[in-house]
Each structure stands twice: as C-alpha cells, then as structure tokens.
Amino acid sequence: MPKRYWYIIITYVATQLSALVGVPVLYGLLGFGETDAITIWSVLSFTIATIIILRLLKPDMMEAQTREDRSSSGKIVLWSIAGVFLALFAQGIAALIETNIFGIPTGSENTMQLMNIARESPLFILLPVVFAPITEEIIFRKVIFGQMYKRFNFLLAVLVSSLVFGAFHFDFTHMLVYFSMGVVFAFLYVKTKSIITPIVAHMAMNSFVVLSQYFYTEEDIRRMQEQLQTIVTGGFL
Template structure:
C-alpha cells in the first residue's frame, strides 16, 4: 500500500480522536455542549478532508481499479441508483435485525447526532458532506481498493464493510452499516470511480438527516416499522 494511504488513514483517525483535546478547549471558551461538538467536528474534519484530498492528488490521473472508468453519465446514473440500493439494503438489514435478532428499530447513535444537529445546524455538514467524503476514501478507495487488487471482491468487501461498521461504534446495528458498505463497494467497482459512492453516500445521508429533522423519533420508528413490514412481506 502506498505510504500516502497510511497517512490518509492516520489523518482520519486523528480527526476522530481529536475531540478528546478539542472539546475541553471549546468548553473553556464558553461554548455549550452541542455548539462545541458541532464547531470542533466541522473544524477538525474540514482540515482532515483538505489533507486527505491533498494526499490523494497523485491518484487523480491514475486508474482507480482494474478496468476503464465509467463515463460521467453512468457515474451520475449509478450515483442516483445507489441511493435507492443503499436504502433498500438498509431496509433488509434492519428487518433481519428486528425479526431475527430482536434488535429494536432505529439507531440511538443517529438520534444522538440529530439532537446535536437540531441545536446546532452547523453540525449537519458532518454527515452530509465531510463524513461521506472521508469515509468513502478510507473504507472504499484505500481499504477495499487495496484488498481488491490482491484478493477477490467478496473478501475485500467483507473486511472493508466490517471495518466501516466498527468505526461507527453502533454495534447493535452492525448489519445495517455492513449492508451500506457492500452497496458502496459495488458502486465503486461498477463505475471504477470513487465519486460514485461519495455522491450516493452524501445523498443517502441527506435524506436521513432531512427525515430526522422534520419528524419526531416516534414517527421515524413507526415509518421504519412500516418499511420493514413491506420488506418482510416481499421477502417472506
């Protein structure tokens, strides 16, 4: 793996862990909890994204995966289709979690993030912009891409999707994150462009954020249960 990829991973990890230092500083400056989390998250991930994209500059003119990159039109098409594929995969995964493992619908981690976003709208930039860019570069381009060059698709997608889920620290819903990882890896391989899963990831997160902001937690859980009923009926 190129040395710059290791620096990309290190940059991402530093951004994730920087809150242990940054948040106390923000509190000392007089910011409330939500504003402190929002401001520091955006600041740290803005810097991390700039550094990561700078490190990726040598890759801009090189093929990303074996084969020819799709045309711009196909990238746009698969980016749009990818949103629906990701939502459908999430629905199936959530249904399995609920029906097979008895895990309640809805992610507490997502709810907590949306509570911060309601109090400090600046925080919305994290899941809508910065997280999709950095996560797709880390988990799809670097981890999946490098494994895909050495091993087969199944092993590469298994490892990268498990790591993707683990980094979200929401282990009850690991299957949901894993399903997303599989879809985004498929989009990457299908178009040979990291732009495709980034755009699909952005659009999917935007949909989730908007729905979370305009509906109550009870409404969201009810919609998730209805969606799971539809999916269950279709599968069984």
C-alpha cells in the same frame, strides 16, 4: 500500500480522536455550550482533514483521469443515482433481519444522537452530508477495500472493509445495517472504477436520511420505521 495511504488513515483516525481533546477545550475552557462545542470542533476538524486527505489523494486523481477504462460522466451519474436506492434497499433488508431474526429494536441510537445535535445546531449537518461521505469513502473504499481487492478477491475485500466501516460508526447493535451499506458502496466503486460514485451516492443517501428525520422526534421515527417494516414484512409473507 503507498505511504500516502497510511498518512490518509492516520489523518482520519487522528481527526476522530481529536474530539476527545478539542470538544472539552471549547466546552470547559472557552465557555461554549456542549452542542456548539461538538459542532464547531467536528466541522473544523473534518474540514481540515478533508483538505489534507484530498491533497494526499491528488496523485490518484490525476492518474484516474488518464486511465483508459475509466467510466464516463454519464455512467457515474446513473450509478450514483441507482446507488442511493440500492443502499436504502440494502439498509431496509438489513434492518428487517435485525428486527425479525435477532430481535434488535428499530432505530439507530447513533443516528438519533447525531440528529439531536443537528436540530440544535444545523451547521452540524455538514458532517453527515459532506465530510463523512468524502472521508469515509476514501478510507474504506479507496484505501482499505481498494488495496485488498488488488491482492485478494472481492468477497474478502468487501467483508473486511465493510466490517471496519461498521465498527468505526461505534453502533455495534446495528452492525448489519452499516455492513450492508459498505457492500453497496464497494460494488459501486468496482462497477464504475471511480471513487466519485460511492461518494455521491453516500452523500445523497445521508442527505435523504437527514432531511427525512430532521423534523421528527425519536418516537415518531421509531413508529414510522416499525410501520414500514410491518408493510415490507407483510409483502414477503
């Protein structure tokens, strides 16, 4: 694996861990409110991390422009749009399996917590809508999946990268949901041979989730999810 990929991984992990120091400094020493401290540090640290990661990825971007098998802009756009629906469908099926087979309650606590922060501090929305899709797709699809796919088969590469992708969301109860998304985004990357496709699809999907949940309470969201799963389950029976 190229040395720059290790630097990309280190940058991402360091950014995740930096909140353990940065947030307490803003909250405890500088007097920011807890939500503002989380928002300011998250946006600031991920802005810096995204710039560093994109800079490190510049040789790959230049190489992609000269590849003969690169996808056209039209194909990337079409698969980016299709990818949103594929990801939402896969997420819905995974949620159905979690609820009906494993008895896991609907609704992700991780998503709920992020949305609570976003409602109090709208600037935080930049994290799931912009920074997370860019950094996560580069790390989990371009670097981890991409390097494994070169050496092994698609199945093993997507299995490992999607499991790691789910683990980094620290919501192990809904691991299957994150895993299903990882599979879809890996498929989009392979299908178009461009990391832009899963990034755009990931951005669009997160934007849809954020906008659909921004104006609702946790109880409203849980109720809607349960009603939707009842309708979908009824359609299969």
